[in-house]
Amino acid sequence: MNDWEFERWLDGMRPQLLRFALWLARDRGVAEDVVQEAMLRAWRARDELNDSGAARAWILTIVRREHARLYERKRLEVTDIDALVAAEDPALAAADQQQIRELRAAILRLPAEYREPLVMQVLGGFSTREIAAELGLTQGAVLTRLFRARDRLRGVYGLPSRGADDVEEEP
Amino acid sequence: MRCAEVRRRLGAEPHASNAELDAHLAECGDCAAYRREMRMLEAGIAAALAWPAVKSGSGAAVEHTDRSSASALPAARAGTAAPRWRTGRVWAVAASVALAALLGLLFVDGRGGDALAADVIAHMAGEPRSWESSRSVPQSALDFVLRRSGVRLERAELGEVVYAHACFFRGRWVPHLVVRSTEGPVTVMVLAGERVRAETPFAEGGYFGVIAPAAGGAVAVLSREPGQVAEPLRRVRAALAEPD
Numbered sequence: 001m002n003d004w005e006f007e008r009w010l011d012g013m014r015p016q017l018l019r020f021a022l023w024l025a026r027d028r029g030v031a032e033d034v035v036q037e038a039m040l041r042a043w044r045a046r047d048e049l050n051d052s053g054a055a056r057a058w059i060l061t062i063v064r065r066e067h068a069r070l071y072e073r074k075r076l077e078v079t080d081i082d083a084l085v086a087a088e089d090p091a092l093a094a095a096d097q098q099q100i101r102e103l104r105a106a107i108l109r110l111p112a113e114y115r116e117p118l119v120m121q122v123l124g125g126f127s128t129r130e131i132a133a134e135l136g137l138t139q140g141a142v143l144t145r146l147f148r149a150r151d152r153l154r155g156v157y158g159l160p161s162r163g164a165d166d167v168e169e170e171p
Numbered sequence: 172m173r174c175a176e177v178r179r180r181l182g183a184e185p186h187a188s189n190a191e192l193d194a195h196l197a198e199c200g201d202c203a204a205y206r207r208e209m210r211m212l213e214a215g216i217a218a219a220l221a222w223p224a225v226k227s228g229s230g231a232a233v234e235h236t237d238r239s240s241a242s243a244l245p246a247a248r249a250g251t252a253a254p255r256w257r258t259g260r261v262w263a264v265a266a267s268v269a270l271a272a273l274l275g276l277l278f279v280d281g282r283g284g285d286a287l288a289a290d291v292i293a294h295m296a297g298e299p300r301s302w303e304s305s306r307s308v309p310q311s312a313l314d315f316v317l318r319r320s321g322v323r324l325e326r327a328e329l330g331e332v333v334y335a336h337a338c339f340f341r342g343r344w345v346p347h348l349v350v351r352s353t354e355g356p357v358t359v360m361v362l363a364g365e366r367v368r369a370e371t372p373f374a375e376g377g378y379f380g381v382i383a384p385a386a387g388g389a390v391a392v393l394s395r396e397p398g399q400v401a402e403p404l405r406r407v408r409a410a411l412a413e414p415d
């Protein structure tokens with residue numbers, strides 16, 4: 001990509017980046033700050049992107065690292081998840097969407113150590129090996145966290161827990 | 172493979188598949204049921220995460236809207252929407268390259284405005300719809316674009332803004348505005364941080380414009396008709412405040 005192509009691509013990616021950052025940060029303002037800073041970092045590092053097929057994973061990784069760099073230690077607490085969901089999507093009150101809405105709130109309530117790998121896997125398309133490398137964990141630990149995350153969400157779907165607490169996390 | 176191992180794997184990766192796993196699932200009804208449940212849950216998780224909605228095209232467009240709707244994102248699932256540079260803008264890229272080359276030949280005054288003009292025209296190719304706007308942009312939407320770009324601008328001096336978009340241009344967020352003038356619509360891009368020494372007129376790609384020094388950097392004003400940018404340029408310069 002030349003600079004112009006890169007610029008257009010990056011601008012077009014912004015909505016996806018904002019969504020990804022929002023799920024990590026659970027705060028619209030923080031997510032926008034993270035994305036803006038990540039896009040500037042990506043621009044400055046654009047010469048490092050040699051494989052256009054890997055561009056999406058590359059920019060999502062920059063967003064995740066930027067979030068970690070700026071905000072992870074602060075562990076921002078969202079005190080009212082329901083208000084956040086309602087503020088972001090007030091049209092989502094239809095009865096057939098209620099279960100999705102509850103699932104969304106449940107994901108937002110997950111501890112960061114479970115929510116982050118889940119978002120990276122489902123939204124970012126990262127493999128468990130890639131998540132492990134990015135988070136500095138073993139692949140086994142990532143599998144455990146993903147299992148525990150989904151096990152906590154089963155209840156929202158009326159499914160019984162299968163005993164996530166019995167699963168030991170690998171180092 | 173034991174049931175606990177199978178469920179731990181499927182709980183982490185509901186769509187996992189390999190010979191050993193599949194063999195177990197073929198013989199174990201409980202684990203097969205667990206997989207069905209996890210795949211159902213997975214569809215729900217994917218739907219839940221497909222939020223906020225993402226609209227196609229640039230996410231910073233705020234034409235005729237306020238900040239909340241401006242930042243609403245497309246309905247397509249993240250990851251399924253192909254990047255624009257791979258799908259439909261090949262013509263624009265080709266045109267921009269050709270224009271950039273042509274402009275490089277036309278503007279050789281060494282004042283820095285030539286390359287900038289080429290980039291501005293190339294940028295315009297990506298937003299053809301900007302000219303179609305006719306309704307006034309709400310103040311809140313304009314404020315959002317200006318805040319994102321770090322630009323201070325007095326709207327009363329500028330005139331009626333009918334399009335406002337925060338664009339990523341040369342590594343910065345810049346306001347891309349369309350302003351209604353008595354002669355017709357003109358595009359204004361406030362290029363904070365860019366440096367040009369003198370006004371650099373250009374006429375290419377169907378545009379007639381000028382790049383000029385302004386508070387905090389430079390400004391580009393473009394029209395689709397000749398002789399329409401002088402007065403808008405004067406007003407834009409008057410409207411721009413020096414950055415803090």
